[in-house]
Each structure stands twice: as structure tokens, then as C-alpha cells.
Amino acid sequence: MSVTLNDYLILSTLIFMIGMYGALRRKNLLMLFFSTEIMLNAVNIGMAAISKFHGDLTGQMFAFFIIAIAASEVAIGLGLLVLWFKRNNNINLDSLQSMKG
Amino acid sequence: MFEVVAFYLFAFLTIAMFTVTVITKNALYALSSLAAGMIFISAFFFLLGAEFLGAVQIVVYTGAVMALYAFGMMFFDSINDVQESVANPRLTFMLTGIVALLVVAIFVAPIIGANATAHYPIHEAYGNTQDIGLVLFTKYLVPFEVAAVMLLVAMIGGIILAGKKMDISITQLSEHEIDNHKTDTEIEKDIK
Numbered sequence: 313m314s315v316t317l318n319d320y321l322i323l324s325t326l327i328f329m330i331g332m333y334g335a336l337r338r339k340n341l342l343m344l345f346f347s348t349e350i351m352l353n354a355v356n357i358g359m360a361a362i363s364k365f366h367g368d369l370t371g372q373m374f375a376f377f378i379i380a381i382a383a384s385e386v387a388i389g390l391g392l393l394v395l396w397f398k399r400n401n402n403i404n405l406d407s408l409q410s411m412k413g
Numbered sequence: 414m415f416e417v418v419a420f421y422l423f424a425f426l427t428i429a430m431f432t433v434t435v436i437t438k439n440a441l442y443a444l445s446s447l448a449a450g451m452i453f454i455s456a457f458f459f460l461l462g463a464e465f466l467g468a469v470q471i472v473v474y475t476g477a478v479m480a481l482y483a484f485g486m487m488f489f490d491s492i493n494d495v496q497e498s499v500a501n502p503r504l505t506f507m508l509t510g511i512v513a514l515l516v517v518a519i520f521v522a523p524i525i526g527a528n529a530t531a532h533y534p535i536h537e538a539y540g541n542t543q544d545i546g547l548v549l550f551t552k553y554l555v556p557f558e559v560a561a562v563m564l565l566v567a568m569i570g571g572i573i574l575a576g577k578k579m580d581i582s583i584t585q586l587s588e589h590e591i592d593n594h595k596t597d598t599e600i601e602k603d604i605k
Contacts, residue, residue, distance in 0.1 A: 330432055333435055
């Protein structure tokens with residue numbers, strides 16, 4: 313009995329679903345950022361697993377670039393969130409309705 | 414045997430931590446459990462023989478990203494919890510159902526890359542870090558540089574967005590003007 317590629321991919325899917333649930337269900341904008349991080353990490357696990365079981369380094373390379381993108385996403389996103397909180401004094405998703413007709 | 418036990422232990426811990434992150438009402442609990450989940454995820458990278466990726470995961474996520482969230486949370490009133498209500502539950506159910514169907518379709522779909530050959534095969538003799546360095550600085554040099562520029566742009570953007578008093582250039586003011594310049598708290602006192 314050993315751990316196969318399927319086990320890793322199922323784990324990756326489960327973690328991705330947790331992140332997806334958070335992104336769909338939560339109304340706190342900070343929680344949406346956390347859910348995004350969870351989803352990106354789930355994909356990273358899948359990439360690293362395929363890299364191992366396929367004997368190819370490309371998966372790990374993609375995981376690196378995903379980490380870089382996640383870091384810059386956090387920097388910009390938190391900057392926008394701080395700006396929004398300064399203007400509106402809350403971080404509720406429903407307050408983002410200035411373009412509602 | 415050790416690998417199997419480690420895999421299931423860390424799988425359980427990771428899923429538990431991320432479930433706490435998604436469900437909890439307290440933003441501080443969510444932050445802490447997210448950090449714990451990130452560290453547990455790095456265990457999978459070590460199990461998969463990607464030691465460098467595991468180290469990067471710990472350094473970047475629990476070192477940089479979590480510190481950034483912790484500092485960012487000081488700007489927010491995290492005690493004041495956000496009202497969690499779904500205005501249209503039918504839409505949420507429909508979206509979740511579509512996503513579930515998509516996942517099933519992805520799992521059932523025939524795997525086209527079953528007989529694909531490895532472009533950059535893993536060299537057992539080199540070790541993971543050396544191997545990654547070799548591929549990253551030869552085949553992926555241009556994306557690496559582009560990622561560096563992207564991180565620089567993100568850093569400048571974050572400073573501009575969250576920074577205070579960015580509309581006043583201190584380098585253009587004389588020392589006398591800087592001393593006379595009122596801070597936010599002084600203006601608030603004047604208003605009172």
C-alpha cells in the first residue's frame with residue numbers, strides 16, 4: 313500500500329472545494345482573500361504531485377510562478393482593501409454596489 | 414508505510430485547518446488556522462520530494478503573506494464581524510451544482526497526456542534544489558524575470574494604495590513647511 317497520484321489529486325480537489333465554498337458563501341472581503349489563497353494552494357499540491365509521478369520538473373516550475381502571483385495578488389488586494397475600508401468603514405462584500413443601477 | 418501514515422495525517426490536519434478558516438466568524442482564528450494549514454501543506458511538498466518548493470512555501474506564505482495579512486488586519490475593525498447572509502440561496506445552489514458537475518466531468522474525462530514524455534526530467538543525482546535551479550535559470554529565465562518585474566509592480570502598487578499622505582511630496586517641501594504641516598490627528602483636534 314502506497315500513496316498514488318489519485319490520492320494527491322483527490323486531496324487537492326477537496327481543498328479546492330473548501331476554498332470554493334468559502335469564496336461563494338462568505339461576505340467578508342478578507343475571507344474571500346483567504347479562500348483564494350486556499351484554492352491556489354490546492355492547485356500547487358496537484359502540480360507538485362504530477363511533477364513527482366510524471367518525473368517532470370515543469371509542474372514544480374508552475375507551482376513557483378503560482379506562489380509569485382499569489383504574493384503579488386495579496387499585496388495589491390490588501391492595498392485596495394485598506395483603501396476601501398478607509399472610505400466606507402466596512403469590508404462587507406455587499407457594500408461594493410456603487411455601480412448598481 | 415511511513416509515507417502513507419504521514420500523507421493521511423497531514424491530509425486530515427490540512428482539511429481540518431482550512432475548514433476552520435472558511436467557517437469561523439472570527440478573522441483572527443481564520444488567519445491563524447490559515448497559517449497552520451499553509452505549514453501543513455509544505456509537508457506534502459517534502460513528501461513529494463520537492464524540498465525547495467516546501468521551503469519556499471513556508472518562507473513565502475507563512476513568512477511574507479501571513480505577516481502582510483496580520484499587518485493589514487490592523488487597519489480593519491476585525492471585531493466588528495460582517496453580517497453573513499445570502500440574499501439569493503437558489504443562485505448559490507445553482508453555482509455550486511455547476512461546479513460539482515464540472516469537477517465530475519474533469520475526473521471522468523479521458524486523460525490525453527497519458528503517454529506524454531517529460532520535457533525536463535528529474536535528475537536523481539543532482540538533488541531537487543540544484544535541479545530546479547538548472548531548469549529555472551535556463552528554460553524559464555524569461556518568465557522568472559517577468560515575475561520579478563510583476564512583484565516589483567505589486568510592491569509599488571501596494572505602497573501607493575495603502576500609503577498615507579501620498580498626495581504631498583515631502584521632497585519638494587522646505588524644512589519649515591514640513592514642520593508646519595499638520596498631521597491627521599492635529600486636524601481632527603482642530604475640528605473638535
